[in-house]
Amino acid sequence: MGVMFQAFYWDCPREDRKEYKWWNTIRAQVPSLAKAGFTALWLPPVHKAANLDGPSMGYDPYDYYDLGEFDQKGSLPTWFGLRGELLALIADAHRNSMSVIADVVMNHNSGADAPEVNPISGQSRWTLFKPKSGKFPRNWECFHPNMYETWDEMSFGDMPDLSHRNPYVYTELLKLARWLIEEVGFDGFRFDFVKGYGANTITAI
Numbered sequence: 001m002g003v004m005f006q007a008f009y010w011d012c013p014r015e016d017r018k019e020y021k022w023w024n025t026i027r028a029q030v031p032s033l034a035k036a037g038f039t040a041l042w043l044p045p046v047h048k049a050a051n052l053d054g055p056s057m058g059y060d061p062y063d064y065y066d067l068g069e070f071d072q073k074g075s076l077p078t079w080f081g082l083r084g085e086l087l088a089l090i091a092d093a094h095r096n097s098m099s100v101i102a103d104v105v106m107n108h109n110s111g112a113d114a115p116e117v118n119p120i121s122g123q124s125r126w127t128l129f130k131p132k133s134g135k136f137p138r139n140w141e142c143f144h145p146n147m148y149e150t151w152d153e154m155s156f157g158d159m160p161d162l163s164h165r166n167p168y169v170y171t172e173l174l175k176l177a178r179w180l181i182e183e184v185g186f187d188g189f190r191f192d193f194v195k196g197y198g199a200n201t202i203t204a205i
Contacts, residue, residue, distance in 0.1 A: 002039035004101065010057065013080065019055065023081035027089040034096035041093050042101040042190060046086055048073055048131075050111025055079040058103070059192060060110035060159060063131035064176050067184070070132040073111060090185040099187035102180050106173055107196035108159035109138065116140045120150065127160050136172045138162075154196045164201045177205045 009015075013022040026041070033041070045058025048066035051073040058080075062073055067083040069076070076082070090100050112126035118140045129138040143160040144152045152161050162169050180186045191202055 002099075003037055004040040004042050005033055005038040006042045008042075008044040008057075008080075014055075020075070020077045020079065020081055022079070023085040023089045027085070027092050030089070030092045030096050030098065034098055038098065040099045040101055040187075043089075043103060044080065045103045045105050045192075046078065046080070046184075048078055050109075051075075051079075052111060059105050060108075061105050062109065062111040062129070063133050063135075065133035065135040065179070066131065072132045087185065094185070100185065101188050101190055102184075102186040103192060104177075104180070104189045105192040106162060106164075106176075106201070107193040108156045108161050109143075110159045112138075112160075118143075118145065120145045120147075125160055136176070138169075142166055142169050152196070153198060154193075156193050156196060161196060164197050170201070173201075174204060 007026045013019050016025070018025045045061065046067050047058060047061055048063040048070065049056035049058045050060040050062045056079060058078065063070065066072065067086055068078045068081055069083045093100050109129065112128050113130045114128040115124045115126045116128050116139060117124045127138065127140040127143050131137065142163060144163050146163050146166060148163055148165040155161050164170055
């Protein structure tokens with residue numbers, strides 16, 4: 001049996017005046033958390049978010065592979081810090097026998113670079129994504145509706161929902177999961193807004 005520590009809350013890091021410094025803040029607490037008996041850390045979404053109304057908690061994903069290293073969406077770091085600081089936090093957690101859980105948002109995206117007219121619905125939506133990481137670029141075919149599905153389990157706000165039945169999208173999400181574990185160092189996932197998509201979406205993950 002283990003005990004997981006939720007290493008964030010909705011108003012962080014601003015409430016603590018630790019903007020762009022949250023990874024280092026949590027890292028400094030790792031030894032004492034491990035000593036207290038915690039066996040896992042649950043981190044907020046680590047990717048660069050849309051930041052449409054200022055810094056974001058990450059639940060509006062833009063570039064899944066920008067962990068705070070590309071100057072886009074208003075800053076180089078994410079709201080929580082730089083890539084190197086995140087990797088150092090994960091490494092310290094592992095050295096203290098703590099696993100690290102990633103909060104993954106795969107239902108919806110936000111902050112696209114340009115609008116497109118969806119030929120199925122005839123509506124113009126912000127669905128053209130050209131992230132600076134160069135990974136997982138997206139267009140209207142990656143979102144609902146498209147040739148793979150014209151219905152959606154549930155939407156979140158006005159953000160376009162990823163179409164998981166599109167083989168390209170599903171493959172990219174599998175690549176993302178492997179990257180988060182094999183290269184970034186996460187040990188597991190917490191999936192956000194699971195009511196928005198079928199359970200089969202995460203079966204292989």
